[in-house]
Amino acid sequence: MSRSLPPASRPLAARKCIRLGCALGSWLLLVTAGLAGAQGFPSPAPRVLSSYTLTLRHQPTAEAVALVRTLLSPAGSVEVKEDGRTLVVRDELAALSRIVGALRSFDHPAAPVRLSVRLVWAGSPQIGFGGAAAGELDPELAGRLRRLLRYDSFVLLSETRLEAREGDEVAYEFRSGYQVRFRLGTLLAGQRLRLHDFRVSRTQPPADLIHTTVNLPLAQPLILGLTRDEGSASALLVVLAYEPLPGV
Amino acid sequence: MSCPDWQRLTALRERDPDAEPPGWREALAHLDGCPACAAAALAADPLLVFRRLPRPAVREEEVAALGAEVLALVRAGRREARRPRRRGFWRGAAAAALVGAALLLEPGAGALRPGPGVTVAALAAEPAAPPLLDGLEASSARVYELGGDGLALVMVVDASLDV
Numbered sequence: 001m002s003r004s005l006p007p008a009s010r011p012l013a014a015r016k017c018i019r020l021g022c023a024l025g026s027w028l029l030l031v032t033a034g035l036a037g038a039q040g041f042p043s044p045a046p047r048v049l050s051s052y053t054l055t056l057r058h059q060p061t062a063e064a065v066a067l068v069r070t071l072l073s074p075a076g077s078v079e080v081k082e083d084g085r086t087l088v089v090r091d092e093l094a095a096l097s098r099i100v101g102a103l104r105s106f107d108h109p110a111a112p113v114r115l116s117v118r119l120v121w122a123g124s125p126q127i128g129f130g131g132a133a134a135g136e137l138d139p140e141l142a143g144r145l146r147r148l149l150r151y152d153s154f155v156l157l158s159e160t161r162l163e164a165r166e167g168d169e170v171a172y173e174f175r176s177g178y179q180v181r182f183r184l185g186t187l188l189a190g191q192r193l194r195l196h197d198f199r200v201s202r203t204q205p206p207a208d209l210i211h212t213t214v215n216l217p218l219a220q221p222l223i224l225g226l227t228r229d230e231g232s233a234s235a236l237l238v239v240l241a242y243e244p245l246p247g248v
Numbered sequence: 249m250s251c252p253d254w255q256r257l258t259a260l261r262e263r264d265p266d267a268e269p270p271g272w273r274e275a276l277a278h279l280d281g282c283p284a285c286a287a288a289a290l291a292a293d294p295l296l297v298f299r300r301l302p303r304p305a306v307r308e309e310e311v312a313a314l315g316a317e318v319l320a321l322v323r324a325g326r327r328e329a330r331r332p333r334r335r336g337f338w339r340g341a342a343a344a345a346l347v348g349a350a351l352l353l354e355p356g357a358g359a360l361r362p363g364p365g366v367t368v369a370a371l372a373a374e375p376a377a378p379p380l381l382d383g384l385e386a387s388s389a390r391v392y393e394l395g396g397d398g399l400a401l402v403m404v405v406d407a408s409l410d411v
Contacts, residue, residue, distance in 0.1 A: 124281060144397045150300060152280065192377075202410070209409055210389075213382040217400055222380060225403040226411050230297045230390075231286040235403070236411035 047075050051090045052100055058109050059186045060167070061085060067106055067188070071099045110165040111187055112245040117172065117180055118159040122151040122225070123234035129155045131176065141239070145223070151235065163245065177204045180238070182214070191218050193242050200226070200238055209236070216242055249278045251285050254292040261293070 056064055061084055068078045068089055076091030076099075089099055120137055121129045122145070137156045145154055158174035164184055171181040179201050185194030195214040201207060209226055216222050220241075227235035252275040260269035276299070279285045289296050380402050384391055389406035 124283065141399075144399055147300060147397055148394055148399065148401055149403075150280075150286075150297065207410060209411060210384075210404060212384050215378045215380055215382065217380075220398050220400050223399055223401045224381070225401065226409050227403065227405055228407055228409050228411070230294065230405055231290040232405075233283040233286060234411075 047092060049075060049090045050093055050096050051088055052096055053086060053088050054100075054103055054107070055083075055086045056107050059107050061087070063186050063194070064103065064106060067102060068099055071095065071102055105189060106186060108187075110167050112163060112165050113184065113187070113193065113242050114245055115162045115164065115170070116159070116221075116239075116241045117162070118239040119157040119174055119176055119178055120237040120239060121153075121155040121157055121234065122149060122237050123153050123155075124151060125153045129153070131157070134158050134176070141221075145237070149225070149235075154237075173203060177202060178236075179203055187244060192216065193218070195240075200224075200236075214240065216240055218242070218244075249274055251282060251288070252278065254285070254289045258289075258293040 061080060064087060065078055065080065068087065072078065072089075073092050073095040076089065076095055078090075079088045080086070081088060087103070089096065089103075091099065118137075121131075123129060133155045135156050137154045142154045146152060157176040158178070160172055160174070162170060162172065164170050166184050166186050169181075169183050171179065173179045180199070181201075182195040182198040185196050187193050193216045195216060197211070198214045199211045200209045202209060210224075214222065214224070222240045224238040224240065225235050226238070252271060254275070257269055257272060257275055261267075261272070275289075279289050279296075380393060380400055381391060381404070384404065387406065388408070389404050392403040392405070394401040394403065
């Protein structure tokens with residue numbers, strides 16, 4: 001015989017059933033707790049941390065520490081010994097294995113890279129660029145910039161190609177009256193190059209325009225645009241690109 | 249063409265974003281060549297600064313598939329709401345017992361930790377890609393990252409920049 005409740009009383013009955021179920025569940029919980037206590041289950045095991053020590057041979061300590069910090073688990077830590085070149089990393093094995101691999105790849109001899117730096121004036125044809133242009137900007141790049149920015153006109157002011165090694169300080173003064181300075185960081189897995197203390201300044205009259213750190217991706221050029229406000233009729237674009245050179 | 253009334257045009261567009269108010273296209277064409285209009289237009293609608301960003305095309309099939317998924321979720325929700333609740337007793341009992349057993353019998357009981365072999369390890373496997381520019385947080389500059397079209401583009405906007 002099937003037992004059915006009148007529709008009006010169903011919600012009440014359902015609530016009663018749930019309450020009864022919870023009560024039975026609590027009772028089962030207490031019984032399980034009692035059994036667990038009687039049998040003497042072991043207390044939770046503390047996390048096992050392993051340590052790894054590496055003395056850096058080639059790359060800067062500060063960058064190595066920064067890299068390790070991005071890979072540590074919440075239980076991990078990194079310490080620099082008194083010599084300033086030895087790292088002691090403590091972490092769980094899974095995290096430590098990743099850190100060891102990353103550090104080994106990171107601490108390579110200073111690698112040569114070729115950098116390209118272009119300065120571009122961007123504006124509208126109505127305003128026009130008053131100075132001397134160094135040449136035509138690559139039409140493909142100009143087309144892509146037109147699609148992304150509100151400017152129609154792109155004038156190449158200066159360009160240079162530089163060869164340097166990781167860790168080198170680079171300063172280059174362009175004829176167009178600008179100077180670019182930076183220090184090359186470490187190539188991370190060949191995919192990203194950090195430019196520390198990246199500064200663009202004007203030489204006449206002298207004025208610093210920007211001071212920052214640039215993370216330069218390998219796959220595509222980075223365009224750094226500088227302008228006074230969102231509605232400015234012109235902007236200075238710094239187009240940066242790099243490629244690793246053979247000879248590591 | 250004389251400079252259009254940007255306040256009026258943007259107000260019309262806000263009322264009905266799908267429709268173009270009369271003279272809108274001409275106004276945009278005028279804006280591209282009129283420095284005086286740039287400030288007025290952006291003051292009326294700051295989103296105009298992005299007007300040349302490429303718009304990703306969405307195909308009709310994608311819209312239809314999305315609609316079907318939403319409909320299925322709505323129906324499933326209704327079915328769930330209609331389901332009789334006679335099994336509430338056994339569900340409550342089983343859930344409470346399972347939670348209790350799990351808390352008591354697992355090593356490291358009571359501690360919050362990631363599930364078995366889970367994603368925390370996977371997520372931390374590669375360092376997160378850093379922003380293209382670091383260290384401008386303290387300055388008054390506004391930084392826009394406009395990636396796309398094979399370029400990484402960062403615009404730094406600061407009233408003190410005399411380029």
